[in-house]
Structures are given as structure tokens and as C-alpha cells.
Amino acid sequence: MSSASPRPRLEHQNTADIIEHNYFNENQRPAALEKHTALARDFINLHAAAGRRVVLVTSGGTTVPLERQTVRFIDNFSAGTRGATSAEYFLEKGYAVIFLHRQFSLLPYSRHYSHATDCFLDFLHEGPNGSVVANEEYREKMLKVLRQYTSAKRERLLLTLPFTTINDYLFVLRAVSQLMRPLGPSGLLYLAAAVSDFFVPPERMVEHKIQSxxxxxxxxxxxxxxxxxxxxxxxxxxxxxxxxxxxxxxxxRLIIDLDPVPKFLKNLVDGWAPEGMIVSFKLETDPAILVHKARYSLERYQHHLVIGNLLSTRKWEVVFVAPGQKDRWIRVPQHRRKKTASTVGTSVPVVGPSEDEKPLDPKDLPEGEPEIEIESLIIPAVEELHTSHIKNFVKRQSP
Incomplete structure (x- = not known):
């Protein structure tokens, strides 16, 4: 029986390899692929030599073009908030960050002002002699963000690589993941991008704008x-x-015939970056199926962590689903869920993950944003698991 057990895995691998070969040979390589690959190679080599952990953070939505000369495309709501925010907290933890993001989506640090309801120029005024000055009420925060950004840039800890289409994303993801192999277990792939599930194959894509x-x-x-x-x-x-x-x-009428985008997470786990820790996200709208879908993804692709979240409560809670571990809900603590006059400016300890196994009811949450960003809780928990991943890898390699 033991001699027969490897066969399904081998057949699955062969099928996965064929699908990968077909996709990347039938779809056009992005024009900037070589440039992005060269930048990522230099960045990874620099930090590998320094013994630093490197995380690839993917962020934002992927478009699905309907024409070769694209006028119309399918998109999703993602602005890249999760990815951009997470990248900042990874940098705080000492990681070097490759930020693979949807072009014009949110970026680390600038997100604090580019995604504000006020125009960025409302934070500034003209000072003496034509100088540009931050308004007093925003100056302290702007200075802090500026210093963090300047430090990351000076130390070459942040590399940003843009994509637009699902095709761009997959080509660059594969290239960068493969470049991370020399990092071994010190590499972390944090796949927070909202990746399209369907696309128009190139042979069915029209050349010019579809006429209405x-x-x-x-x-x-x-x-x-x-x-x-x-x-x-x-x-x-x-x-x-x-x-x-x-x-x-x-x-x-426009009837669009879409094909499923091949799922390459298994290829990533088994071949592109086999020793790195791989984290994926599962977004759902139905709380009854969230954990089930996260577990299914984990079992299907055999990676290290699925972070499940609901559309309505994604800024307030997530659930960690990992192999051999109890599901772990991480939530904004009760006393940090709403800003009040007594809490603004005070430092309140952040408590650990909640033991409650049921998702929060959106009706029980206050309006507006939580007092703290949930990524400030997610990233330390991911770092903890990554440390365990590295230790377990070293233990397995020991004679």
C-alpha cells in the first residue's frame, strides 16, 4: 500500500505542470517582466546576503481584459488596503518587502493620505517664502509616516512592482517566487491580492473595442x-x-464566455518556492461557509496558512486556519473598537486572539473604523508562525 501512495501525487504534479506549461506558453509575457525580474533578483540577493527575512506581499485586484487593445475589463472592489497596511507592519518587524501591487492601488505609507476622504492638498498650506507646510493638526502623523518611508527607502527594504491584469500578476508572481528559492524557509509569501477567478483566453479575445x-x-x-x-x-x-x-x-447584447483561471497555488507550494512559508487569503460573504472554504483550500494546496475573512467584518476580525492547529480568531479587542475621548492618545495593551469560535455579527460593531488596524495583530501572529516554520525546517535538516 505504501508503494502505491505516491502515484496520485505524481499524477497531480504532472497535471499541474502541464497546466502551468500551457498557460505560460499560450499567454503573452508582460512587457516589463524582465525589468521586474531583474529588480527583484537584486533585491533578494541583497537581503539574502544580509540574512534578512524577505516577504512577498501581493496586493490589490487583477483586471480581466475583454479586448486585446483593452477598453473594457472586469475588475473587483479591492483597493489594496490589506496588502499596503500589512507591508508597513512587516517592515516594522524587520522584513524586507517586495510589494507586488495593482497599479494605482494603495501603497505603503502614502496610503495614509492617498485614500483619505479629503484631498491630499487639504493637509497642506503655503508657508512663508512659497514653502509647502503641513497643517498643524496633521504634522505629527505626517512626520512619523515620512520618517518610516524614508528609512525603508534608505535601507532598501521596500521594492514595489506594479501589475494590472491577471496575466501580468501570474507571470510576475511566478518569476519572483522562483527567485526567492535561495532564501529557503526565510522567504515568506503573503498572498493578499484579490485574484480573478475567470479570464478570457487569448484565442477568444477580440482585437478592437467591442461595439455596443x-x-x-x-x-x-x-x-x-x-x-x-x-x-x-x-x-x-x-x-x-x-x-x-x-x-x-x-x-x-454582450455575453461574455469566461474560462476559469488555472489555480497555481499548488505549483507555488511544490515548485516555485517549496521551502518558503506560504500564506493565502480567503474572502467570503457568508459566515456559514468561511471556515469550511478556508480548510478546503488548505487541504487542497497543502500550504501553511489560510487567513479567512468576511467582507462585512474584514477590518475587525480574521481567522487563521493552519494544518494541525485549532482555528484561531484574531480580533480587534473590545476596548479598541471605537475611538472615544478617553482612549485617543492613550496606549492600551493589545490582548491576544479571541477564543470565541463564531464570527462577529456586523450589527454588534460600531460604525466607522476600528481604533487600531487589525493588520497590527495579524502580522505579529504571522511572524510567530514564520519563526516556527524556520525552526522546524532547520530541525528537519539536522542529522
Whole structure:
């Protein structure tokens, strides 16, 4: 029985390798891939030589183009808040950070002002002799953020690499993950990007913008389409945006046929970065299936940690699902959930993870943002698991 057990794994590997080979040979390499690979190689080599831990943080959503010359695309709501915030806390913990992010999504440090409801210029005013000065009420925080950013930049602890499409993301993810192999267990992959589940394969993608009317068709083609519509008994009124144009009816519907994006997490675990610690995220809207889906992902891909979170409470709690461990809920403590006059400016100890195994009810949470960022609790817990991962690896290598 033991001699037969490796077969399913081997077959799975062969299938995974074939899928990987097909995808990366059938889809176009991003134009900036070589540039990004060179930057990541230099960055990793620098910190590997210094014995520093390196984390790859992925952040933001991936677009799915519908045309080769892209005008229309499918996107999701992610602004990159989780990834950008996590990157800052990893830097505080002494990690070197490769920040693979959706172009124009939130970035570490600048996120404090680029994502504010006020315009960034509202934080500034013109001082004497034409100088630019931060407003008094924002000066202390702005100085702190500036110093953190300057320090990370000076010490070359932060490398930012942008992507836009799902294709860009997968190509760069594979390249950087493979470059992290020499780091061994000191490498950490923190996959917080909101990755598309579906895409349009290149052979089915049209070259030019998809037309919403048949205005460019010949009269004969339009007549044929109109006759077909009449045969169906269509009684819909045709509009071209806000202008009713009976002579050029807006009769086209757009039906998109999407294929599932291949799941490469298993390839990452087994081949791209086999010794590094790999953390993935699972976002759901139904609390009844969150932990189940996180466990399923962990069992399917055999990586090290799934961080589950619900859309409605993602800023207040997450659940750690790891192999051989009890599910661990990490929450913003009760006394840090809302800013009050008595808590602003005070230092309150952060308590450990909650023992309550049920998700929070959004109705029980205060309006607005929590007093502390939950990433300030997530990253120390991830660091703790990463330390254990390194120790266990060294133990296994010992004679």
C-alpha cells in the first residue's frame, strides 16, 4: 500500500505542470517582466546576503481584459488596503518587502493620505517664502509616516512592482517566487491580492473595442439583424446610451464566455518556492461557509496558512486556519473598537486572539473604523508562525 501512495501525487504534479506549461506558453509575457525580474533578483540577493527575512506581499485586484487593445475589463472592489497596511507592519518587524501591487492601488505609507476622504492638498498650506507646510493638526502623523518611508527607502527594504491584469500578476508572481528559492524557509509569501477567478483566453479575445451598437454594420447586415429580432417578437425599445436612435438601433447584447483561471497555488507550494512559508487569503460573504472554504483550500494546496475573512467584518476580525492547529480568531479587542475621548492618545495593551469560535455579527460593531488596524495583530501572529516554520525546517535538516 505504501508503494502505491505516491502515484496520485505524481499524477497531480504532472497535471499541474502541464497546466502551468500551457498557460505560460499560450499567454503573452508582460512587457516589463524582465525589468521586474531583474529588480527583484537584486533585491533578494541583497537581503539574502544580509540574512534578512524577505516577504512577498501581493496586493490589490487583477483586471480581466475583454479586448486585446483593452477598453473594457472586469475588475473587483479591492483597493489594496490589506496588502499596503500589512507591508508597513512587516517592515516594522524587520522584513524586507517586495510589494507586488495593482497599479494605482494603495501603497505603503502614502496610503495614509492617498485614500483619505479629503484631498491630499487639504493637509497642506503655503508657508512663508512659497514653502509647502503641513497643517498643524496633521504634522505629527505626517512626520512619523515620512520618517518610516524614508528609512525603508534608505535601507532598501521596500521594492514595489506594479501589475494590472491577471496575466501580468501570474507571470510576475511566478518569476519572483522562483527567485526567492535561495532564501529557503526565510522567504515568506503573503498572498493578499484579490485574484480573478475567470479570464478570457487569448484565442477568444477580440482585437478592437467591442461595439455596443450595430452602427458600423452595412445596411444589409442591419436589416438581417432587425428581421431576426422581429421574428423573436422583440418589443424592447432600442436606445444608444441616452439618445434614442431608431435608425441605428442598439440591439446588441454582450455575453461574455469566461474560462476559469488555472489555480497555481499548488505549483507555488511544490515548485516555485517549496521551502518558503506560504500564506493565502480567503474572502467570503457568508459566515456559514468561511471556515469550511478556508480548510478546503488548505487541504487542497497543502500550504501553511489560510487567513479567512468576511467582507462585512474584514477590518475587525480574521481567522487563521493552519494544518494541525485549532482555528484561531484574531480580533480587534473590545476596548479598541471605537475611538472615544478617553482612549485617543492613550496606549492600551493589545490582548491576544479571541477564543470565541463564531464570527462577529456586523450589527454588534460600531460604525466607522476600528481604533487600531487589525493588520497590527495579524502580522505579529504571522511572524510567530514564520519563526516556527524556520525552526522546524532547520530541525528537519539536522542529522
Amino acid at each position: 451598437t450595430n452602427a458600423v454594420d452595412t445596411p444589409t447586415e442591419r436589416d438581417a439583424e432587425a428581421a431576426a429580432e422581429n421574428e423573436k417578437g422583440s418589443e424592447e425599445e432600442a436606445f444608444d446610451n441616452f439618445d434614442s436612435s431608431p435608425s441605428v438601433p442598439r440591439s446588441k
